[in-house]
Amino acid sequence: MDDSLSAKSFFKGARKAAHKALHDHGRPEYDEFALHAGLAVEKLAKAVLVSKNPAYIAEPRNEDMLLHFGGHLSVDEDKVRTVGAKDAIARLRRIGVLRADSQLDLLIALRNGAAHAAPNSTLVKGMISPLARTIEALLNDLGKALDEFWGRWTKAVRDAVNEQEDQVFRDVQLRITQARHAFEDRFKYLPPGSKELVLTEQQLLSYPWMSFVENDADGIPFYSTSGDDCPSCGGPGTLTFAPTEVTATDTHYRAHCFACSLCSFEVVGPDEMAALRKANTPPTINSLVVSHSQTLPPVEVAVLKAKTV
Numbered sequence: 001m002d003d004s005l006s007a008k009s010f011f012k013g014a015r016k017a018a019h020k021a022l023h024d025h026g027r028p029e030y031d032e033f034a035l036h037a038g039l040a041v042e043k044l045a046k047a048v049l050v051s052k053n054p055a056y057i058a059e060p061r062n063e064d065m066l067l068h069f070g071g072h073l074s075v076d077e078d079k080v081r082t083v084g085a086k087d088a089i090a091r092l093r094r095i096g097v098l099r100a101d102s103q104l105d106l107l108i109a110l111r112n113g114a115a116h117a118a119p120n121s122t123l124v125k126g127m128i129s130p131l132a133r134t135i136e137a138l139l140n141d142l143g144k145a146l147d148e149f150w151g152r153w154t155k156a157v158r159d160a161v162n163e164q165e166d167q168v169f170r171d172v173q174l175r176i177t178q179a180r181h182a183f184e185d186r187f188k189y190l191p192p193g194s195k196e197l198v199l200t201e202q203q204l205l206s207y208p209w210m211s212f213v214e215n216d217a218d219g220i221p222f223y224s225t226s227g228d229d230c231p232s233c234g235g236p237g238t239l240t241f242a243p244t245e246v247t248a249t250d251t252h253y254r255a256h257c258f259a260c261s262l263c264s265f266e267v268v269g270p271d272e273m274a275a276l277r278k279a280n281t282p283p284t285i286n287s288l289v290v291s292h293s294q295t296l297p298p299v300e301v302a303v304l305k306a307k308t309v
């Protein structure tokens with residue numbers, strides 16, 4: 001039989017598509033993600049089917065294909081038709097390799113263009129879980145380890161599969177890894193040591209700073225400060241603080257956003273900031289209190305308290 005229809009070849013194709021899918025998810029390009037994720041599932045499903053019996057990848061309701069893959073009828077290469085994603089999954093459910101999974105069905109529908117999702121939709125964003133758990137079930141059946149398939153994505157995928165963890169935490173963990181890989185890939189064709197050189201220069205140029213960003217509707221400024229090292233690339237990050245309470249003497253601020261201009265990693269809002277603190281130690285500054293007193297020196301030294309909890 002054609003070498004491209006071997007379990008080994010399907011496995012390699014699935015791995016390549018799955019890695020592309022995770023990269024797309026990080027950019028974020030959710031249409032591309034659905035395309036590559038669906039392709040990864042389809043190819044790995046075929047690897048499992050063909051490993052059991054070559055006839056199992058024959059196109060449904062096609063007698064010639066059944067006989068061809070059974071090894072008793074020769075068909076021209078360009079006339080060979082194999083099972084599609086939906087039917088391959090149905091066959092694997094029939095023999096107990098995969099379970100019913102409406103999220104996986106939706107992912108395949110998105111990939112086939114049968115369903116459409118708006119860009120940035122939370123629906124597609126969450127599709128990393130059905131992709132990861134389906135791949136894991138198929139790998140288990142093939143007797144292959146997760147890291148043989150996922151390589152440098154293994155930890156991120158393992159976290160995504162852990163349904164017990166809270167969704168925001170898993171999302172932030174995944175984005176840290178995605179930004180790190182995108183950053184590393186920028187140095188792929190540059191001389192060795194380039195990445196370290198850029199990071200060292202950034203660290204040398206960085207110094208503790210603080211400035212107000214903009215007034216909110218009540219005329220209270222937001223503050224931006226130098227943050228700690230970026231969890232994705234190690235570059236210097238920026239923290240932005242939003243006001244939470246104004247008293248007669250001072251204004252209280254809470255960290256609202258962490259951003260890295262080097263690798264573009266960013267978290268916004270209290271939930272994501274909490275998830276970042278959980279994922280990243282040591283903790284960054286979490287709150288500030290700024291005095292209103294006119295007798296105090298400028299704001300840079302008027303910060304009364306900066307807390308990390």
Ligand SMILES: [Zn+2]
Pocket residue numbers: 230231232233234235260261262263264265
């Ligand atoms: Zn970074």
